[in-house]
Amino acid sequence: MxxxxxxxxxxxxxxxxxxxxxxxxxxxxxxxxxxxxxxxxxxxxxxxxxxxxxxxxxxxxxxxxxxxxxxxxxxxxxxxxxxxxxxxxxxxxxxxxNIGNPQSLGQQPITFFREVLALCDHPAILDRAETQGLFSADSIERAFQILDQIPGRATGAYSHSQGIKGLRDTIASGIEARDGYPADSNDIFLTDGASPAVHMMMQLLIRSEKDGILCPIPQYPLYSASITLHGGTLVPYYLDEATGWGLEISELKNQLEAAKSKGISVRALAVINPGNPTGQVLSESNQREIVEFCKKEKLVLLADEVYQENIYVPDKQFHSFKKVSRTMGYGEKDISIVSFQSVSKGYYGECGKRGGYMEITGFSPEVREQIYKMASVNLCSNISGQILASLVMSPPKVGDESYESYFAEKDAILSSLARRAKTLEAALNSLEGVTCNRAEGAMYLFPxxxxxxxxxxxxxxxxxxxxxxxxxxxxxxxxxxxxxxxxxxxxxxxxxxxxxxxxxxxxxxxxxxxxxxxxxxxxxxxxx
Amino acid sequence: MxxxxxxxxxxxxxxxxxxxxxxxxxxxxxxxxxxxxxxxxxxxxxxxxxxxxxxxxxxxxxxxxxxxxxxxxxxxxxxxxxxxxxxxxxxxxxxxxNIGNPQSLGQQPITFFREVLALCDHPAILDRAETQGLFSADSIERAFQILDQIPGRATGAYSHSQGIKGLRDTIASGIEARDGYPADSNDIFLTDGASPAVHMMMQLLIRSEKDGILCPIPQYPLYSASITLHGGTLVPYYLDEATGWGLEISELKNQLEAAKSKGISVRALAVINPGNPTGQVLSESNQREIVEFCKKEKLVLLADEVYQENIYVPDKQFHSFKKVSRTMGYGEKDISIVSFQSVSKGYYGECGKRGGYMEITGFSPEVREQIYKMASVNLCSNISGQILASLVMSPPKVGDESYESYFAEKDAILSSLARRAKTLEAALNSLEGVTCNRAEGAMYLFPxxxxxxxxxxxxxxxxxxxxxxxxxxxxxxxxxxxxxxxxxxxxxxxxxxxxxxxxxxxxxxxxxxxxxxxxxxxxxxxxx
The missing domain is CATH 3.90.1150.10 (Aspartate Aminotransferase, domain 1)
Structure with missing residues (x-):
């Protein structure tokens, strides 16, 4: 610094x-x-x-x-x-x-991730003796594995427009391990961070200002910016500050009806969980209500889940919307969910790498073709970001040489973030005329x-x-x-x-x- | 392979x-x-x-x-x-x-570039003794220089929305050295390859289907795709196959008038030089006519110059449109030019790294603010791609430890590409009913x-x-x-x-x- x-x-x-x-x-x-x-x-x-x-x-x-x-x-x-x-x-x-940019404020990257990235950038050193002294054994092994997944080992080639198949397989396995439900690598679209993925969905869904997207207020301004750029209408639903930024289904219904009465066709519901800028974590029961609402109203559920690793309170846990919908018995053909994930957040905070993915479920083959075509116009996302997205979804495991140092780095970051959230929250609440909800997750306080x-x-x-x-x-x-x-x-x-x-x-x-x-x-x- | x-x-x-x-x-x-x-x-x-x-x-x-x-x-x-x-x-x-993706077909990356990228990905090894044995001295020095240009040395942080200032300075110097005219780092917008930059300009310029963009036919389909996605009209101008894909001003005039008569407001002229898919290299005199045409008709000149290093014939040379306009006496406030460059092409062919930039000149401060705002909605381009864009615009120099190997790698790739172009061109011309213009530049034949x-x-x-x-x-x-x-x-x-x-x-x-x-x-x- x-x-x-x-x-x-x-x-x-x-x-x-x-x-x-x-x-x-x-x-x-x-x-x-x-x-x-x-x-x-x-x-x-x-x-x-x-x-x-x-x-x-x-x-x-x-x-x-x-x-x-x-x-x-x-x-x-x-x-x-x-x-x-x-x-x-x-x-x-x-x-x-102002911005969730951890490394700009001194957070250090996770060593294992950077080792693998460096080796994939310059595979020529993989077989050199000096490399054994500089890099962990499992980072070398992982780099070999990843290179084997890349056609021709060409980290400098455009990949499949959805991203390298082998990396998508790894991500799908990571999602399965997280959720306990199957995930398909054909549902994964690797992107340069979550923002281009959100833009892609807005571009797909918005035809004119008569198309609306339900967005939380307060919201992360990517949503309002993207809706404006694509010519649609932001349909607001207000989070209830008095109940810790609660998401009330009655509010969703009221706003949906109000939009309909103005001739707006509401296409999707955007939910940010954990919340940005509000820091709340949805309860599973609330998530079930949201899934039910989307199912009933035929809305695409745009699930911004980029803060899934950032939870700081013992009474809350992250559940992906896809998992929640599966536990409710809804399958691939019952509900359309897009889950956004990014390498920029979590304990890794690799904003500059521009890696991320969206997992799309519940879209017909012919609509998926159109999403694939949109992805293909920009050729592919950057390969280092793709590799990193696969790494955050499959970090070192117990027994791997890097595991202990990896876990120590991760734990130090997350537990420190939890302490910082608590200290700042208390400080803000002690100010005259200031009230601040609990930062249960994400990276923000919104007093x-x-x-x-x-x-x-x-x-x-x-x-x-x-x-x-x-x-x-x-x-x-x-x-x-x-x-x-x-x-x-x-x-x-x-x-x-x-x-x-x-x-x-x-x-x-x-x-x-x-x-x-x-x-x-x-x-x-x-x-x- | x-x-x-x-x-x-x-x-x-x-x-x-x-x-x-x-x-x-x-x-x-x-x-x-x-x-x-x-x-x-x-x-x-x-x-x-x-x-x-x-x-x-x-x-x-x-x-x-x-x-x-x-x-x-x-x-x-x-x-x-x-x-x-x-x-x-x-x-x-x-x-x-089908696609200009050199490394997917076995082209090897330039060693120096990859060394620097690997070191920037994992700066922790920069001070280690083993690193001296694995990396060239100038790649280590360059990595230190680049890290010093990044606030907090944080290669994992979001950068300025236009890209890291120090890297843009390097790129501006590279443009100055290439053109012999000043370049300003404030004019550089680093992007994830050239495609997002083209999209950004289309998004800026196109208001409705009544806005037209003059595009060469044949054209690289990014242009037609991007114009369609942004709801504008592609106004075609035909390259003359009989004169080696010549660009005739009379054709531009005719098509412009035809579009105007249909109520189309033509906003910009896209020129791809060297040509894609056609492989021709424009003569400087032709470029002067094009500049004059844009000046007179008040069109933005969208100069796709991503193949600037790919020229295979001794009688042709690359001149940037900005340089040509400056030699004609036109300054910053006389003509609007956007020059697109990419790390995907040239002798480097680093498609998977998604690096590139656009240099925008001749835009008022208030319009530039809008372009900056568009860039900021996607936060920034990936930092490895940014670093690589700076490297291709400032490769090793005579006297640097890597210079000889760098030059040998570069020369081997470019001279081999020239031979391949010639062999394939001759083979195609020998086929019944097939005629093929010379591949003067770029990476394609278009028989x-x-x-x-x-x-x-x-x-x-x-x-x-x-x-x-x-x-x-x-x-x-x-x-x-x-x-x-x-x-x-x-x-x-x-x-x-x-x-x-x-x-x-x-x-x-x-x-x-x-x-x-x-x-x-x-x-x-x-x-x-």
Missing amino acids: KGLDIHDRPKKLRGSSHSRNPQSSVFIPIRFLNTTSVDPSMASDYSGTPVTLDTINPKVLNCEYAVRGEIVTLAQNLQQELKENPGSRTFDEILYC RIELPKKAIEAAKAANTAPDGFYASRLLDATGIVVVPGSGFRQVPGTWHFRCTILPQEDRIPAIVTRLTEFHKGFMDEFRD | KGLDIHDRPKKLRGSSHSRNPQSSVFIPIRFLNTTSVDPSMASDYSGTPVTLDTINPKVLNCEYAVRGEIVTLAQNLQQELKENPGSRTFDEILYC RIELPKKAIEAAKAANTAPDGFYASRLLDATGIVVVPGSGFRQVPGTWHFRCTILPQEDRIPAIVTRLTEFHKGFMDEFRD
């Missing part, structure tokens, strides 16, 4: 939320700032070029993606300021708590803030959403980047922010101090 | 184009076969599930992608047959000449076949395009997979196929023999 450890410098922390440098004010009402430092007044100079905001696809214009939106651009500008003017602020580095009227007025004056105002002030005063709740949508009139639990554990106390002092200062400034 | 070397078994080659196994007949008129072996009659059993061909996005249904279409599924079935019944055919393996009337009638009876009929028969008789010209579009009434020049050189004589004997048999069967 670059920058100084804020834990070492409590004396520099200050509670004031005032910017020391008015010129770097973060309250300018620009929705998406350019990544280059071009003076906006120069825009007219481009009158000789053909593309303008008036002539681009309006779906692109309307699309929003808050997780990497304005707040991140402000953070990048602030980072640049710190680089050019070290000491200009009360903090020395920007802490990106609610009761903002004083004066703060809401100040935000209005700055032409910013109140939670955006709060997040901007927090960033400006502490260097901590969180995403305003409005980026995920929320019950109108309520305000939240999403904060990851990912900063390294030794930094958590300083973050709590910074956050607490900032919040106190903010409330002192704006309290009604 | 798996399978037996066909070169060793000329005695088994036969000229007959008759299938020995009628049950494996390849002439069934199915456009896209399922990858799973589900009996189509079972489809009705899915009546309990919500998604049918009638209710999916019709843009998906209308999209075609021949390079991985029917012919590949037929080949996969045949491969399965060979596996289950070895010796059932006159050949022992399927030769995939024209004068099909006898009887063959056209037989194709009609089999409900197949005549060139699809020819390609199916070729596959069935020889195991050689080529793509029918109709997959790329062609002048109506003419018939072609695309064949890569990628099989390893020692196999070329046997391929020529197989192809020649098949063609003779085919003509004997159908000659008018």
Whole structure:
């Protein structure tokens, strides 16, 4: 990690939320700032070029993606300021708590996974004596196994459009071991992370703005962005904050009926479990109700299960929607479920590798052909990501040389994440006007803030959403980047922010101090 | 490579184009076969599930992608047959000449590139003594340099949505060295291969079917597929086969006017140089005319330059469209050019790594923000692909430890490709009724076949395009997979196929023999 450890410098922390440098004010009402430092007044100079905001696809214009939106651009500008003017602020580095990007905050990759990837990247060293000294025996063995599954051992070749068959077999076995029900490698589509898989399903299902997708509110903005880009309608269903972000079937029914009455044909229900940004884990009984609802209403169940390994409380467990539907007696031809999984989350956190898969069940052969065709237009996903997806679904087993170190690494990460979630949750709940549900899973806390009227007025004056105002002030005063709740949508009139639990554990106390002092200062400034 | 070397078994080659196994007949008129072996009659059993061909996005249904279409599924079935019944055919393996996938046909990766990738995947070994014995000194040095460019050295973290800044700097320097004109890392968007970059531009530019994109005919079907998926109109311009696939400005003008008269607003001109599937290399004077045309007609120039390193004739050279426009005095604000580059092509052929970039110039800051936002919805491209894209734009230099071996590997691949192109071109031109333009660049030959009337009638009876009929028969008789010209579009009434020049050189004589004997048999069967 670059920058100084804020834990070492409590004396520099200050509670004031005032910017020391008015010129770097973060309250300018620009929705998406350019990544280059071009003076906006120069825009007219481009009158000789053909593309303008008036002539681009309006779906692109309307699309929003808050997780990497304005707040991140402000953070990048602030980072640049710190680089050019070290000491200009009360903090020395920007802490990106806006996005589930564990390794950017110092989480180390699982050694076994990286050993195998390196060997598959450069198989020429597999037979060399030095390699035995550098790599574990089982990583060498696994690399040989994987290479044998790749036609011609060509890790640099395009694969089958669904991904390498042998790797899909491994993933299907992993799913079987997890669920206790059969899985078929022909149902697996390997993708560059879960996002392209979600896009593919939206592209398949959405014909026009009359097609709707039921999405939780709050939701991960990939869903709203993807629905907008594909020209459909997001049909919201609200999670109940009062019951730990409960998913009520009555709410699903009401929203479905409301959509139907507006002429919207609802095609699918998206469920994120464990929840993002909300961190709840669904109970099995709730999942059964959801399956029943999809079955009855003939909806595709889009099951975002990328946080399946991220569960931090003993009273909750992950169950895949496919498993739940099978335990209910529903088979392949009874219900359509797409399960999304990613190498970016879990204890592995390999976001940069862009690996993932979707398991599609309950689609007719002719519809599957169309999904296959869509996959084939982009040829295939990256092979390292494919290999990694197979590894996370079949990690070392008891008796393997790497098992003990693998398990120790995994356990250290997951138990630390659980502790961090608890500490941050308690800290947030101790703040004036802040309430925060339990982070049962995933990588986020989504606290609610009761903002004083004066703060809401100040935000209005700055032409910013109140939670955006709060997040901007927090960033400006502490260097901590969180995403305003409005980026995920929320019950109108309520305000939240999403904060990851990912900063390294030794930094958590300083973050709590910074956050607490900032919040106190903010409330002192704006309290009604 | 798996399978037996066909070169060793000329005695088994036969000229007959008759299938020995009628049950494996390849002439069934199915456009896209399922990858799973589900009996189509079972489809009705899915009546309990919500998604049918009638209710999916019709843009998906209308999209075609021949390079991985029917012919590949037929080949996969045949491969399965060979596996289950070895010796059932006159050949022992399927030769995939349908797609530019060099490593699938035995091309070896460039050692230096793979060394650096492996070290970046597992940086823990960088400081180990054994590593010195396994890796070249400059690959170790380069890995350190690259890791220093990645915030926190985290190769497993999401990067900036455009890609890691330091890698983009390297790429910009590589472009500057290539072109002799400045390049800006803020103009670079790293992507998972060139395909997602092309999709991104289509998504930006296409608002409805009234928006058109000028595309060469024949064209690489990514363009037609992407335009269909985004709901636009492909405005064709025909390359002139008689003048070596010449690109005539008068043809561009005529087609532009014709489109305008139908109410189509033409947004962009796609040019593939070197050509795919046609293999021609544009002259600089022709490129200047094209730039002038785009400037005058206010079209975005979509420059597919992924084959920039694949040039096989001494009288042709690659010039980027950006360079050509700069030599004409056009600057950043005069013309909009998007240059696509990929790690999949060139002498590296790293298709499975899914790396590439687009360099966008001549877009206003507010339009660039929108492109940035689109990139951010998918978070970032895979980091190994990003690293590789930087490596191909800055390979070892004279004096580096790896330089000599790197250069030898590169030169061996490119000079062998040139010889293969020449041999295959000559062989094709020697066939009755076949004419084939020179493969000046890229990885393909696109011969024209004068099909006898009887063959056209037989194709009609089999409900197949005549060139699809020819390609199916070729596959069935020889195991050689080529793509029918109709997959790329062609002048109506003419018939072609695309064949890569990628099989390893020692196999070329046997391929020529197989192809020649098949063609003779085919003509004997159908000659008018």
